[in-house]
Amino acid sequence: MRLISRERQALGRIDGFARQDTAIHRLDARAKVLATAVFLVCVVSFPKHAVLPLLPFVFFPVVIASLGRLPVRWLGQRLLIASPFALMVGIANPLFDQAAVPIAPGLSIAAGWLSFLSIVLRFLLTTAAALLLVATTGMPAIAEALRQLRVPGVFVTQLQLLYRYLFLLGDEAQRMERARDLRSCGRRGTGLWVGGTLLGALLLRTLARATRIHDAMLLRGFEGTIRPASPRALTRRDLVFLLGWSTAFLICRQVPVGELLGHAVIGAQP
Amino acid sequence: MSAAGNGSLGPPATGTAFVPAIEVVGLVYAYADGTPALDGVSLRIAPGETVAVVGANGAGKSTLLVLLTGLLEPVAGGIRINGLPLGPGSRAEIRRSLGMVFQEADDQLFMPTAAEDVAFGPRNLGLPADVVQQRVNLALEQVGALALRERSPHRLSGGEKRAVAIATVLAMEPSILLLDEPSAALDPRARRRLIQLLQGLSHTRVVATHDLDLALDLCSRTVVLSAGRVVADGPSDRILADTALLERSGLEAPLSLQARRPCRRG
Ligand SMILES: Nc1ncnc2c1ncn2[C@@H]1O[C@H](COP(=O)(O)OP(=O)(O)OP(=O)(O)O)[C@@H](O)[C@H]1O
Ligand SMILES: [Mg+2]
Numbered sequence: 001m002r003l004i005s006r007e008r009q010a011l012g013r014i015d016g017f018a019r020q021d022t023a024i025h026r027l028d029a030r031a032k033v034l035a036t037a038v039f040l041v042c043v044v045s046f047p048k049h050a051v052l053p054l055l056p057f058v059f060f061p062v063v064i065a066s067l068g069r070l071p072v073r074w075l076g077q078r079l080l081i082a083s084p085f086a087l088m089v090g091i092a093n094p095l096f097d098q099a100a101v102p103i104a105p106g107l108s109i110a111a112g113w114l115s116f117l118s119i120v121l122r123f124l125l126t127t128a129a130a131l132l133l134v135a136t137t138g139m140p141a142i143a144e145a146l147r148q149l150r151v152p153g154v155f156v157t158q159l160q161l162l163y164r165y166l167f168l169l170g171d172e173a174q175r176m177e178r179a180r181d182l183r184s185c186g187r188r189g190t191g192l193w194v195g196g197t198l199l200g201a202l203l204l205r206t207l208a209r210a211t212r213i214h215d216a217m218l219l220r221g222f223e224g225t226i227r228p229a230s231p232r233a234l235t236r237r238d239l240v241f242l243l244g245w246s247t248a249f250l251i252c253r254q255v256p257v258g259e260l261l262g263h264a265v266i267g268a269q270p
Numbered sequence: 271m272s273a274a275g276n277g278s279l280g281p282p283a284t285g286t287a288f289v290p291a292i293e294v295v296g297l298v299y300a301y302a303d304g305t306p307a308l309d310g311v312s313l314r315i316a317p318g319e320t321v322a323v324v325g326a327n328g329a330g331k332s333t334l335l336v337l338l339t340g341l342l343e344p345v346a347g348g349i350r351i352n353g354l355p356l357g358p359g360s361r362a363e364i365r366r367s368l369g370m371v372f373q374e375a376d377d378q379l380f381m382p383t384a385a386e387d388v389a390f391g392p393r394n395l396g397l398p399a400d401v402v403q404q405r406v407n408l409a410l411e412q413v414g415a416l417a418l419r420e421r422s423p424h425r426l427s428g429g430e431k432r433a434v435a436i437a438t439v440l441a442m443e444p445s446i447l448l449l450d451e452p453s454a455a456l457d458p459r460a461r462r463r464l465i466q467l468l469q470g471l472s473h474t475r476v477v478a479t480h481d482l483d484l485a486l487d488l489c490s491r492t493v494v495l496s497a498g499r500v501v502a503d504g505p506s507d508r509i510l511a512d513t514a515l516l517e518r519s520g521l522e523a524p525l526s527l528q529a530r531r532p533c534r535r536g
Binding site: 012015138139140164167171209212213215216217218219220221222223 | 336339341362365366368369370372374376377378380381382386390391394395422424425438439442
C-alpha cells in the first residue's frame, strides 16, 4: 500500500515533467512514439544470451533523459522499484542453463548467467524508454499520436483509461492509508490480514470511482474515443529525430557493434 | 409488477402555457442489491425554475438526479425532459440538454489540466477547435476560475474543484443544470461565492442538498424527499419554516430561520 501511494506521487511528477519545454518535448509525439517502438522491437528481438550487443542501446535513454532534462534520480528510483520483477523472471536461468560460454580468453561463464543479465538489461532498457516517452510527451499526446498512427481507437481509449485508473488507484490508496494510520495510534497498523483486506477494499473503491468517472464522461458526450486538440504536421526536426534514431537502432540490431567494440578493446590488449 | 402500469406518461401536455423542463411520473427505483431508493416520485419543473430537493442522508436525492440523466433505468415510472420521453433512443439528445454536477467533484475531473477538462465535453460534441477554446474560456470565466486554466485538477482546493466541475458542465451549454450537494465541503466564503454564481445563471436548476440555507437563498421552490417519497413540495420560505415537517423528514430548520438558542455549558 505504501508503495502504491508513493508511486502515485511519482506518477503525478511524470505529468509535471511532460509539461516541460525542451527540444525533446517539442518534438512531435508521433516521432517519439515510433522511435521508441523501433527501440523496443530491436531490444526485445535480440537472441537469448545477448548482452554486449545491447550495450549501445543504453545511449538512447541517456540522451533523451539529459536533453529532456529529466532527473536521473527519479528515473533510477522508478527502475529500481520495477526491477524485482525482472530479477524474478530471470533468476532461474543460471540454475537451468549451466553450459559454459567463453567470454574472454581463459574465462568462461554459465550461459544461464548471460541470459539472466540479458533479461535484466532488456528490462531496464525497455522500462526506461517507456518512462521517458511518457515523461517527455505526456499520456494524452501519446494516445493522440497512436490514434493518428491508425492504432484502433478501442486500444487507445483503453490505454488512456488504464493510465487514469493508475492515478485513481494511487489516490484511493493514499486516502485509505491515511485513514488507517490515523486509527492505529502511530503503530502503522499493518499485518498481513489487515493489508489483504485493505487491498481488496482498495480495488473495489477504485472500481466504483472509475465507474462514476465513466458516468461523468458519458454525460459529457463521451462516445468511446477521447477527442484531443487538433493535430499538426510533422516538421523536419521530427523526421530527422525519427529516422536518425531508427537507423541507429537497426544498425545496432544487425551489426554487432557492441561485440566489435568489445573485441577491439580486448584485441588491443597485448 | 402492477407498478409499471401507473408509471406511464400521458400524451405531452399540450394546451398548457409551457412544456415542463422536467416531468417525472411515479418514479420507482431500487438498487441491484435490493435497496429501495425511490418509491413513486412525481414532479414537474418549469423552464427557468430553481428547485431544491432536500432530504436526510439516503432519502434518494442523488438517485433521483442520476435517474434524470438516464444513467440508471427506473424500475417503473416515466421521465420527460423538455417534453421528450427519456429512453434508449433519446438518451444522447437529452444528455446534451442536461448538465450534471456530481456530489464528488473528483469524479468529474479526470483530464490533466482544468482547461482540458472543460474542453472534454465540447470536443465530444465535435465542435471546431476555436469554438472549443472560446467555450472553455467563457465557462472558466463564469465560475471565476480562469486563473486555474493550466492547473492540475486533483491538486486544487475543494472550492476550486467545485468551480471547475461546474465550468465543465456550463461549457456544454445545457438548458438544465442538476447539482448534487454543490455546497458540501465548502468554507463559508466559497459557499457564498457558489451561491452568487448559481444565482447568476438562467438555467433550469435542480439542486439536491442538505444545506437548507442554500435552498432558501437560491431556490424559490423546495421539494422534500423522505425515504424515497415526496413529502412536501412548495415555496421554499413556507416549506423551510415548517419545523414539524422538517423534523419528520429528518431535517433541521435552516439556521437563518432558527430562533437563536444560546448554548449553555454543563
Ligand atoms: N450504488 C448503490 N448501491 C446500493 N444502494 C445504494 C447505492 N447508492 C445509494 N444506495 C442506497 O439508496 C438510497 C438512496 O441513496 P441516495 O444516494 O439517493 O441518497 P441521498 O439522498 O443522495 O443521500 P446523501 O444525502 O447521503 O447523498 C440509500 O438507502 C442508499 O443506501
Ligand atoms: Mg447524495
